[in-house]
Amino acid sequence: MIKKETITEKQEKTARYAKAMGHPIRMYVLELLSKQSCCYSGDLTEELPIVKSTLSQHLKELKDVGLIQGEIEAPRIKYCINKENWKEAQLLFTELFES
């Protein structure tokens, strides 16, 4: 965490979102969920060249940063975009690119 007021909270937040998006697997999941409303991680394990434990870690990262959310639908978990934060990220990136 940078502590010198040169860097704004906004920049920190944008960077945090960008970092979470900075991996092909996570980018894939985000794009999928942004078009498809929801998915189950079992589906992802089949499509993606990684084992479930690794996928779980990537999903956790996306959850931790707030870009997705999971809802238990036993025995599976349904993932979707966290619309509020997704919108925030969209705004942050739009502002960045338009300035």
Next chain:
Amino acid sequence: MIKKETITEKQEKTARYAKAMGHPIRMYVLELLSKQSCCYSGDLTEELPIVKSTLSQHLKELKDVGLIQGEIEAPRIKYCINKENWKEAQLLFTELFES
């Protein structure tokens, strides 16, 4: 590098840009350059809480991914946005968030 056609080239590229943007220092530099047309890294060293060698590494990363470019203006180097790639990144992120 993921090699299983699930993940598209576009997603790989977007993730690559996102990763480069995924650090507060680099985000700061990008935002500055996107509004200000150019800057010199000496200015950045004064504003930012890092030493010049660390800054040099961050700038190299942004250069390597193609988001900025440097022009020698001895004895300094003038940095600006690489407009072509910046536009590409903008497009990729816009598409991602709008889909």
Next chain:
DNA sequence: AACTTTGTTCGGTATATTACGAACAAGGAA
């Protein structure tokens, strides 16, 4: 209760990232 399915956590390993200071290179100024 025993089994199955689904996903997380743990332990371990390999590689990448971030950071610093020292040393080096390039070029202008004295």
Next chain:
DNA sequence: TTCCTTGTTCGTAATATACCGAACAAAGTT
């Protein structure tokens, strides 16, 4: 030529990331 300024590269260290397989936990099925 000898400084000085600027920025890169090198060596090093601490921490983070990415990945796997095995073990574990939760909850529905048989």
